Amino acid sequence: MTSVTASSSMNMDMISRLMLxxxxxxxxATSLQYVSTATQxxxxxxxxxxTGSQIAIVYLELSAENIAPLNGITGAEPNTSVSLTASGxxxxxxxxxxxxxxRSSTNTIAASQYFRNxxxxxxxxxxxxxxxxxxxxxxxxxVTAQASVFIYTPPF
Amino acid sequence: xxxxxGSMPGVANASGASAAQEGFRRLFLxxxxxxxxxxxxxxxxxSPSTTSTTLVLPALTGTxxxxxxxxxxxxxxxxxxxxxxxxxxxxxxxxxxxNSSGIFQYVTTTGGITITIGTTAPNVSGNIPPxxxxxxxxxxxxxx
Numbered sequence: 001m002t003s004v005t006a007s008s009s010m011n012m013d014m015i016s017r018l019m020l021x022x023x024x025x026x027x028x029a030t031s032l033q034y035v036s037t038a039t040q041x042x043x044x045x046x047x048x049x050x051t052g053s054q055i056a057i058v059y060l061e062l063s064a065e066n067i068a069p070l071n072g073i074t075g076a077e078p079n080t081s082v083s084l085t086a087s088g089x090x091x092x093x094x095x096x097x098x099x100x101x102x103r104s105s106t107n108t109i110a111a112s113q114y115f116r117n118x119x120x121x122x123x124x125x126x127x128x129x130x131x132x133x134x135x136x137x138x139x140x141x142x143v144t145a146q147a148s149v150f151i152y153t154p155p156f
Numbered sequence: 157x158x159x160x161x162g163s164m165p166g167v168a169n170a171s172g173a174s175a176a177q178e179g180f181r182r183l184f185l186x187x188x189x190x191x192x193x194x195x196x197x198x199x200x201x202x203s204p205s206t207t208s209t210t211l212v213l214p215a216l217t218g219t220x221x222x223x224x225x226x227x228x229x230x231x232x233x234x235x236x237x238x239x240x241x242x243x244x245x246x247x248x249x250x251x252x253x254x255n256s257s258g259i260f261q262y263v264t265t266t267g268g269i270t271i272t273i274g275t276t277a278p279n280v281s282g283n284i285p286p287x288x289x290x291x292x293x294x295x296x297x298x299x300x
Contacts, residue, residue: 017184083198092209096198096288119196119290155187156297
């Protein structure tokens with residue numbers, strides 16, 4: 001398994017520490033796995049009403065495994081890219097991967113490679129539904145798109 | 157390779173900012189650090205080749221300190237792209253090339269800044285410019 005090629009260090013480790021501090025709670029999570037070049041809709045998540053200084057954290061995590069060389073694809077490696085985007089009021093967050101897998105001269109790969117990236121954004125607007133969509137440019141890539149929404153109550 | 161230029165008071169190098177992040181996480185547990193705002197954008201199939209987004213960094217009070225972390229990653233292609241972060245007192249110009257990443261930090265003791273985060277497309281004709289950034293604003297409120 002190959003390590004991450006693109007990554008935000010603001011990941012679940014940070015959120016889990018905030019949960020330990022009693023400042024963050026999970027309100028919804030959804031995921032979708034697919035192999036397709038068609039635009040995918042990941043199930044939406046409703047953000048409840050926010051009170052006081054609360055904000056909502058929209059967390060996205062994207063992983064992909066490129067299987068193209070195993071399907072007899074010849075020539076140059078496909079310039080593949082995978083993205084996951086959240087849409088909602090005040091929500092500006094998206095994440096991508098470029099799961100390009102090196103090939104040998106015989107168009108085979110030694111082992112499948114796994115890529116992962118995550119990102120998060122915040123919004124102060126509650127009582128709304130956040131929607132998610134994912135696109136892969138390669139029909140030979142296993143994609144797992146996961147989205148979560150947390151409510152964050154800052155300590156000050 | 158990631159490079160950065162411009163007028164950047166309080167901007168640390170990538171390793172310094174990375175070390176600060178671990179400190180931030182520990183401070184979460186003590187209630188002295190909070191996330192104020194965050195956005196993340198990518199260049200990919202669903203994104204435009206250029207973007208411009210604003211982010212409001214709230215004003216600080218007392219001994220509070222604001223930390224703006226800018227993370228950028230470019231992957232997969234030979235062309236480079238970049239992110240600019242501009243506002244009153246801040247002008248960061250960060251360029252990223254193939255398979256490179258960096259973390260940069262801006263420190264303020266006043267806040268009250270509206271920053272604009274702009275992106276320059278990696279200019280890969282007909283292909284997807286694979287670039288990603290995460291911008292997070294933390295506020296540290298010392299306990300003494």
